[in-house]
Amino acid sequence: MQTPDASEPHADRPDDAGQPADAGQPALDTLLRRSAEGDRAAFSAFYDATVPWVHGLAEAMFGPGDDAAAATVRTYLTAWEEASEAGLDLSEQDDATHRERQVFTWLEVLAHRVMTSLRRAGGSAAERERRPGPAGPAALPGHP
DSSP, X not given: OOXXXXXXXXXXXXXXXXXXXXXXSOOHHHHHHHHHTTOHHHHHHHHHHHHHHHHHHHHHHHOSSHXXXXXXXXXXXXXXXXXXXXXXXXXXXXXXXXXXXXXXXXXHHHHHHHHXXXXXXXXXXXXXXXXXXXXXXXXXXXXX
């Protein structure tokens, strides 16, 4: 199977008609706009459509496991809170691919900000466990 050339038109692909591969689902920009209006079902669909990508970013930053899962959850909590501030200047006249790229750009910037903040705040769970602190060995009776 050949990878399509990015310069070739793909009018035969369902997701280029303003719809994701699941033709029954609205486009990502529509889901984000509805999420900003408080539509939980739209946000659930937005999550389902984008979580593999966001979780992949989290695994790249934190490695597989609990830290990546926690970073993914935090990213979507922040996305829900900030959807109304996305400020995407999109219209139905814009190409569907352009609208989708704008949504992913917003989501990538948000995910990077959230994950970097988490990383700076404490690193991974494994790193936090290795650090001495009030609950570490020095806090135990009989240790200097």
